[in-house]
Amino acid sequence: MTTLFYLTMLIALLAALQVVRGLNAVHALLHLIVALLALALLFFLLGAPFAAALEVIVYAGAIMVLMVFVIMMLNQGDAAVEQERAWLDGASWRGPGLLCALLLLELGYLLLASDTGSAGWRPVAAAEVGRALYGPYLLLVELASMLLLAALVGAWHLARALKNRRGEES
Amino acid sequence: MTELPVEHGLLFAAALFCIGLVGVLIRRNLIFILMSLELMLNATAFVFVLGGALHGNADGQVMFLMILTLAAAEIAVALALVVHLYRRYRSLDADRLEAMKG
Numbered sequence: 001m002t003t004l005f006y007l008t009m010l011i012a013l014l015a016a017l018q019v020v021r022g023l024n025a026v027h028a029l030l031h032l033i034v035a036l037l038a039l040a041l042l043f044f045l046l047g048a049p050f051a052a053a054l055e056v057i058v059y060a061g062a063i064m065v066l067m068v069f070v071i072m073m074l075n076q077g078d079a080a081v082e083q084e085r086a087w088l089d090g091a092s093w094r095g096p097g098l099l100c101a102l103l104l105l106e107l108g109y110l111l112l113a114s115d116t117g118s119a120g121w122r123p124v125a126a127a128e129v130g131r132a133l134y135g136p137y138l139l140l141v142e143l144a145s146m147l148l149l150a151a152l153v154g155a156w157h158l159a160r161a162l163k164n165r166r167g168e169e170s
Numbered sequence: 171m172t173e174l175p176v177e178h179g180l181l182f183a184a185a186l187f188c189i190g191l192v193g194v195l196i197r198r199n200l201i202f203i204l205m206s207l208e209l210m211l212n213a214t215a216f217v218f219v220l221g222g223a224l225h226g227n228a229d230g231q232v233m234f235l236m237i238l239t240l241a242a243a244e245i246a247v248a249l250a251l252v253v254h255l256y257r258r259y260r261s262l263d264a265d266r267l268e269a270m271k272g
Contacts, residue, residue: 005174009182016186016209020193025201032205035186039212043234046174046223051231058238063208063245070249071201074256084199093196100195104188111177111184122226132228133235140232144239151243158250 005045012038023084025071029064036060047123179220187213200252200262204245211241 015035022028040055133141186209193206215237222230252262259266 002174005178009178013182013185013189016189019205019209020189020197020202022202025199028202028205032208035209036212039216042216043219046179046219048219048223048231048234051219051234054235054238058242059208059212063242066245066249067201067204070253073253074201074262076262080199080262084202087198088196093192096195097192100188100192103191104184107184107188108181111180122223124222124226124228124231129228129231129235132232137232140236144236147239147243151246155246155250158247158254161254 001045005042008038008041008045011035012042021088023081023088025076025080026068029067029071033060033064036064049123050126050129053126176220176224180217183213183217183220186210186216198264200255200264203264204248204252208241208245211237211244 012035015031015038018031019028019035022031036055036059040052040060043049043052043055190206190209190213193209194203197203197206215234218230218233218237220230222228222233255267256262
């Protein structure tokens with residue numbers, strides 16, 4: 001069971017690396033979906049089946065479909081791949097990459113130095129999450145709905161401004 | 171249910187977050203920056219679920235739901251902006267936006 005954990009973590013990290021290194025947007029998106037599915041499996045292994053299902057449905061499903069649509073609209077072809085290759089020539093990413101690796105080493109040292117010990121997980125079912133959501137966290141649910149409404153209005157406004165002003169811009 | 175040292179889970183989340191951070195720092199294509207942001211958000215979400223599992227209560231998953239909502243809202247507005255910028259500048263280069271003024 002623990003091996004499954006580590007294998008899934010490895011898959012997620014490798015896919016994430018491919019996302020960051022990728023040249024073609026669609027290929028990077030496919031790797032991102034793999035990383036999200038691996039994370040969903042990790043949630044399931046952690047005893048959070050509700051979170052795992054939501055990760056697949058909302059993240060790997062809805063949000064990624066949105067990104068696919070936008071990539072299709074922008075219609076980036078082989079020229080974009082060449083441009084990405086020119087941008088990622090090595091000199092530009094070595095500095096930030098090294099600094100982030102140092103940060104990661106530091107974090108790893110701090111995490112491993114503390115003695116929290118291992119823990120046995122107890123699965124938390126969807127019913128429990130639902131009771132928490134509509135009990136003590138009711139206000140949070142309302143706030144989330146308002147946030148989504150604000151995002152909806154914002155996206156609609158941006159799209160509308162695009163339509164109205166297209167004539168004067170181009 | 172399963173035994174996993176907490177540090178290893180946290181290490182995984184830290185590694186995922188750092189990969190996303192590197193992506194935000196080194197990429198210039200707005201689409202790739204957004205994808206790296208998604209990776210970072212997922213790393214934090216993983217820590218919340220891990221914490222919820224560790225303490226055996228539902229609060230971690232409630233926070234995960236909030237992060238999911240936040241990511242959906244963020245990506246919707248961000249992609250609308252990206253389409254807008256592409257129409258205007260014919261490019262997804264983040265450096266082209268350096269002349270933006272308030």
